[in-house]
Amino acid sequence: MSQSDLHTWFLSELFDQIPMKIAVINRDLKIVRANRHFTEVFGDWSGRRCYDVYKDRASRCEHCNAERAFTEGISCVSREYMTDKEGATHYYLVHMTPLRTDDGNIPFIVEIAIDVSQIVNVQQEYELLFDSVPNYITILDRDLRVVQANRAFREVFGNSVGGAAGDFCYRKYKQQDSPCGNCPALKAFETGKVNTATMKGLDKNKEAVHYVVTASPLTNDRGEVVNVMEIATDITLVRTLEAQLEQAFKLQETAIASSFDGMIIAGPHGGILLFNKSAEDITGYASGDIRVFDDLRAIFPENFLWAIWDEQGSCVLPDATIQSKSGEPVPVRLSGTILKNGNGVFGSAIYIHDLRKIKQLESEKLVAERLAAVGQTVAGLAHGIKNILTGLEGGLFVMNSGLRKADVDMIHKGLSMLESNIERITHFVKEFLSFARGREPSVRLADPAAPAHEIVELYKDAAKKEGVRLDASVPESLPPAPIDPDGIHTCLANLVSNAIDACLMSDNTDHAVTFKVWERDGVICYEVSDNGIGMDYEVKKKLFTSFFSTKGSHEGTGLGLLVTRKIIQEHGGRITFDSAEGRGATFRIELDRARLPAPPQHQE
Amino acid sequence: MSDTKTILIVDDEPDILFFFTLTLEQEGYTVISAGNADDAIRRAREALPDLICLDIMMPRKSGLACYKTLKQFPELRGTPVLIVSAFGQPQDFKGERFRTIIQDPDIPEPSGYLEKPVKAPHFAAVIRSLIGPPEKESGS
Numbered sequence: 054m055s056q057s058d059l060h061t062w063f064l065s066e067l068f069d070q071i072p073m074k075i076a077v078i079n080r081d082l083k084i085v086r087a088n089r090h091f092t093e094v095f096g097d098w099s100g101r102r103c104y105d106v107y108k109d110r111a112s113r114c115e116h117c118n119a120e121r122a123f124t125e126g127i128s129c130v131s132r133e134y135m136t137d138k139e140g141a142t143h144y145y146l147v148h149m150t151p152l153r154t155d156d157g158n159i160p161f162i163v164e165i166a167i168d169v170s171q172i173v174n175v176q177q178e179y180e181l182l183f184d185s186v187p188n189y190i191t192i193l194d195r196d197l198r199v200v201q202a203n204r205a206f207r208e209v210f211g212n213s214v215g216g217a218a219g220d221f222c223y224r225k226y227k228q229q230d231s232p233c234g235n236c237p238a239l240k241a242f243e244t245g246k247v248n249t250a251t252m253k254g255l256d257k258n259k260e261a262v263h264y265v266v267t268a269s270p271l272t273n274d275r276g277e278v279v280n281v282m283e284i285a286t287d288i289t290l291v292r293t294l295e296a297q298l299e300q301a302f303k304l305q306e307t308a309i310a311s312s313f314d315g316m317i318i319a320g321p322h323g324g325i326l327l328f329n330k331s332a333e334d335i336t337g338y339a340s341g342d343i344r345v346f347d348d349l350r351a352i353f354p355e356n357f358l359w360a361i362w363d364e365q366g367s368c369v370l371p372d373a374t375i376q377s378k379s380g381e382p383v384p385v386r387l388s389g390t391i392l393k394n395g396n397g398v399f400g401s402a403i404y405i406h407d408l409r410k411i412k413q414l415e416s417e418k419l420v421a422e423r424l425a426a427v428g429q430t431v432a433g434l435a436h437g438i439k440n441i442l443t444g445l446e447g448g449l450f451v452m453n454s455g456l457r458k459a460d461v462d463m464i465h466k467g468l469s470m471l472e473s474n475i476e477r478i479t480h481f482v483k484e485f486l487s488f489a490r491g492r493e494p495s496v497r498l499a500d501p502a503a504p505a506h507e508i509v510e511l512y513k514d515a516a517k518k519e520g521v522r523l524d525a526s527v528p529e530s531l532p533p534a535p536i537d538p539d540g541i542h543t544c545l546a547n548l549v550s551n552a553i554d555a556c557l558m559s560d561n562t563d564h565a566v567t568f569k570v571w572e573r574d575g576v577i578c579y580e581v582s583d584n585g586i587g588m589d590y591e592v593k594k595k596l597f598t599s600f601f602s603t604k605g606s607h608e609g610t611g612l613g614l615l616v617t618r619k620i621i622q623e624h625g626g627r628i629t630f631d632s633a634e635g636r637g638a639t640f641r642i643e644l645d646r647a648r649l650p651a652p653p654q655h656q657e
Numbered sequence: 658m659s660d661t662k663t664i665l666i667v668d669d670e671p672d673i674l675f676f677f678t679l680t681l682e683q684e685g686y687t688v689i690s691a692g693n694a695d696d697a698i699r700r701a702r703e704a705l706p707d708l709i710c711l712d713i714m715m716p717r718k719s720g721l722a723c724y725k726t727l728k729q730f731p732e733l734r735g736t737p738v739l740i741v742s743a744f745g746q747p748q749d750f751k752g753e754r755f756r757t758i759i760q761d762p763d764i765p766e767p768s769g770y771l772e773k774p775v776k777a778p779h780f781a782a783v784i785r786s787l788i789g790p791p792e793k794e795s796g797s
Contacts (some may be wrong), residue, residue, distance in 0.1 A: 436714070439743035440670065442774035447676025450777045454679060470672045558716070 074145075074166040076564040078103050078124055082113060085161065096138030103164070107135045120161050122149045135166065144170040189264065189285040191440070192271070193238050197222050200280065209287075211257040222283065226254040237268035238281045245270050245278050252285075263292040315405030319346045321398055335385065335407050335427045337378035346401070352376055353387070353403070358505075361389040361401055372647065377404070384408040437481055444474035494537040494623050496650050504542040504651055505570045512549050521556045521564040523549075525561045531572050535652035540620040541579075542629075545616045548581040548640050555585030555638060582639040617642075661791045662686040662707040664784065667697040667723065668741075670716040673773075677710060677741075680777040681784065685791035694723035701733055708788050712768075713742035720744075721759065728764050737768035738786050741775065 068075065074091040075096070076084050084098045092098065095106050103119065104110040113120075118131050127152045136142050145166040152161040183190060189206040191199045199219045202210075210225045223232050225297050232239060237248035247269045254262045266285040270278040309316055315332030319325050323346035325424060333339055336352050343349065345400050349358055360368035367390035374382045386406035452467025454460070509525040516523040549568060556564035567582040621628045625648030632638035664686050666677045671692070678688045689704055691697035693715055701709060709727065713720035720742065727733050740750055748754055750770045756762070768787055771780065 057708045362743050436743045439773045440673075440714075443676070443743070444670065446774045446776060450676055451679060454683065466675070470675070473672065 071370065076103065076164045077161050078119060078164060079161055079514060082119060090197060094137045104492065107133070109136045118147070118149050119162050119164070122151045123159050126151050126153065126159055132169070133166075133269050135586045143168050144173050189283075189287070191222060191283045193222055193281045193283060195279075198234055199225055199237060209262065210254075226252070227261070228255045237266055238283055240279045241268040241270045242278050244643070245272070261289065262287060263289045302622070313407070315407070317343075317349070317403040317405075318392075319401045323347065323402055331407075333404060335377070335383060335405050336375065337381075340379070349403070357387055357389060361391060366391045372408070384412050420426040434485065438478075441474050441478050441481065444470060444477070446475060471636070494620070496535050496537050496652060496654050498533040499536055499538045500530045501534050501536055501572070501644070502528050502542070502570055504538050504545055505579060507542055507566070508549055510547070511551070516553055516566065519553060519557055519564075519568055521553050523566050523568065525568045527568070527570040531577065534577065534644070534646055535649050536624060539621070540623070543582075544617040544620050544642060545579060546641075547614065548579075550583050551614070552583035552585065552638070555583045557585070559584070559586040577644040577646065579642040582637060584637040623650070660793050661685060661687050662788055662793060663689060664708045665697065665701055665704065665706040665709045666690045667694070667715075667720070667764040668721060669693060670714040673712075676777075677780065684781045684784070686784070694718035694720065694726075698724055698726050701727060701736070702730060703781065705732060706736065707735060708784065709738045710741050711738055713740065722768065725743055725759065725761060725764055734765075738771045739787060740767050741771045741773060741785065743773040746772065746787055
């Protein structure tokens with residue numbers, strides 16, 4: 054090819070062959086010439102204006118670069134969205150170059166458009182990726198200034214980044230004034246290699262942030278490290294969870310170690326995993342003595358262990374006895390359970406609550422109550438004797454007066470006063486002795502309803518004669534319990550006769566005594582109510598002190614309720630009452646089966 | 658109206674009522690009696706006695722409750738009351754102890770306390786020390 058051929062080719066062919074869209078427009082913005090690529094993409098252009106062809110518009114664009122090029126005579130570059138003949142939009146880099154004539158006029162402009170849609174897309178994708186990864190990404194320069202940072206970083210550590218004004222990474226990440234001693238970015242600059250470090254920083258709210266940071270060198274085309282990219286993964290949550298887990302574990306460990314309750318845990322194959330300090334204290338065994346579940350048989354009742362493993366999977370014994378290493382029986386509350394999760398049984402646990410202290414306190418309390426009762430008895434005794442002495446004093450005085458005046462009637466009156474008070478003191482001493490000696494309670498397995506039936510039988514006629522209705526509701530029988538049936542008989546007799554007396558003393562005409570017996574939740578209840586005179590405050594306070602009688606001195610010794618209380622206490626039960634003056638009274642005896650005395654091992 | 662002082666004796670024991678009545682009548686006082694608290698209140702309001710001897714342990718309504726009621730009537734509030742009982746001790750009817758027992762800050766303390774058993778001469782002497790001889794002063 055000759056030199057002139059080449060020139061012709063440039064003029065004619067290059068214009069068409071070059072892979073850009075080239076058009077020449079005149080001052081009217083009409084396209085006067087265009088190359089093949091242009092035509093292929095935008096279609097027929099002859100006689101049309103540029104905005105019509107490029108953008109499918111009816112009028113010129115608001116910021117027309119071509120007009121700028123015409124008037125200012127300078128080239129300009131812009132990015133434009135343009136629509137091809139198929140209606141698809143592409144992103145173009147557009148160069149506008151004015152063509153100047155010798156006289157300085159600009160009749161034409163050459164527009165060269167390069168399709169950069171692909172490049173822009175890739176760039177956008179990168180930016181999106183950069184911004185949307187959940188890691189903190191920063192680009193640092195050699196001074197450790199943050200040149201660029203992604204959204205995650207900006208959100209957590211604040212926004213003032215970018216360019217030379219950008220903050221130092223150590224200030225952003227840690228709010229400190231100098232680089233960290235183990236700075237991975239400095240190492241990456243130095244060695245050109247990737248470096249990793251674990252850091253603790255502060256976010257914009259000064260909350261601790263834990264992160265693992267990887268610093269990767271970014272090199273230019275000569276292989277020099279110009280920037281470092283730091284990618285940090287936030288591990289704060291992991292750290293927090295780790296700390297919480299550790300704390301929970303420590304707490305659990307401390308709780309188990311310092312628990313006053315003994316704890317024993319066995320694994321799925323019966324190996325003892327835990328035998329805590331309290332378990333050692335209560336049983337007397339060292340944790341090393343007990344290695345497998347079977348070893349526990351030396352300590353615990355067989356049926357307890359059996360219930361845990363073979364029967365219902367758990368067992369609670371509120372009042373049990375275990376055997377300590379020294380052979381001493383230890384009163385305890387036991388609970389045991391197998392440990393299950395979704396995959397089945399993974400062990401068993403036994404909890405031992407030492408009842409020795411409680412049992413001791415209970416027995417001390419019982420002794421204290423008995424002593425208090427003795428004190429009250431003595432006080433009551435004194436009261437009774439003082440009254441009788443006054444009667445005797447009176448009798449003597451009356452008799453002396455009679456003698457002095459030779460009044461026979463008065464002498465007789467005095468004598469009868471002496472006699473009646475001597476009779477009183479005799480009766481009184483007998484009652485008192487029988488109380489003081491007490492009856493040995495004779496405990497045997499008996500139907501708790503039986504004494505109640507006896508009482509109804511005994512009092513129904515007497516009550517009727519006095520005009521008092523006796524409404525009884527007593528079950529035919531209750532399961533046998535270890536009680537002293539004669540003692541219970543005495544108690545019920547006292548309550549029912551008191552109730553009848555209370556009715557007789559009241560002004561009511563419809564006298565009724567209600568007697569109910571029932572058992573609920575292992576508690577046997579006897580309840581006697583009357584619609585009699587009821588009790589005022591002082592009477593209620595004195596109720597269970599001995600020798601306090603409201604029946605008048607010739608009626609009762611005042612020992613009834615005291616005897617009743619003594620018997621009920623011997624049964625581990627309690628007696629309560631509720632009354633208001635003039636509105637009757639209700640007495641209730643409650644016997645908890647769990648607290649009843651032990652039945653005799655052998656009947657004598 | 659008689660011209661001797663009237664004393665109301667309250668006790669649930671007939672023997673003691675008889676004993677005290679005889680003692681005070683021999684001293685020259687006019688004596689009326691009541692066997693329970695309700696009777697006592699009724700009789701006191703009717704007769705407006707110069708002194709009331711009150712037992713504590715009585716059936717139905719105790720002497721303490723009776724005392725409270727008596728002191729609530731303006732015409733009886735100033736009437737001296739002598740507690741004569743086998744219940745308690747002299748210090749139970751004074752100061753803090755009495756406040757604890759009576760549980761009402763407006764009720765004044767009783768004028769005296771005698772612990773049973775009591776001998777007739779001593780009983781008479783205490784009555785005399787509280788209200789003087791049986792004869793009413795002239796003009797009152």
